Amino acid sequence: MKIKEIQLRTRNLGAIATFYHQQLGFKIQEESADTISFKSGSNTITFIATDKVTHPYHFAFNIPSGSIRECYEFFKDKLEFIPNIEDESIHPPIYDFVNWKAEALYFYDPDHNILEFIAREPIQCPLNGTFGYHDILYVSEMGIVNDGCMSYAKMIKERYGMEAFSRSVGRDEFYTMGDDEGLLILAKQDRIWYATDFKAEKQASRIIFEHLGKTHEIITNS
DSSP, X not given: XXXXXXXXXXXXXXXXXXXXXXXXXXXXXXXXXXXXXXXXXXXXXXXXXXXXXXXXXXXXXXXXXXXXXXXXXXXXXXXXXXXXXXXXXXXXXXXXXXXXXXXXXXXXXXXXXXXXXXXXTTSOOBOOSSOOGGGOOEEEEEEEEESOHHXXXXXXXXXXXXXXXXXXXXXXXXXXXXXTTEEXXXXXXXXXXXXXXXXXXXXXXXXXXXXXXXXXEEEEOO
């Protein structure tokens, strides 16, 4: 599965624009009074202004395999990484997801959206030279909050033919679907987002993705 675009809501469009353009180095694709779109590697992130209350989204970016420490060194003066909740003495605060064959760093944007850099061993895309902004490959995960993950996962499979992620055990509180290139992270309402104190809350979003040769979209509501 490949994510083509995610569309999110924000109450802080100006701060979001500055963060993604200056601190993450994303190029602005389109901009208007109430929307802004960024080129996030090979896909797109669009933020749409709203005056409604928003809650944190969770999404992740794939980076070259084996490059998590180089990523940290490049961004350590640009971003404030979230301490490792398993052991705050770990520095850099890298999470080693053995079952997923991946390493990750977490951080927030100005809306306290929970962002993640993740280097996956199965994605054989080695770092070529010194790590830089261009090594953010694409959005590879997008969180969807729902009332029960098992039934939501069943709907996703029936509608789009998408299977559960092979290296994760599905539960009603948390379920992953897709593969290393693109994952839907299903979280039950009020479950705590990993690495944070934030509860998962339903949010308006649009996820455009490609799977089995077809382009689909999922629209969620708050």
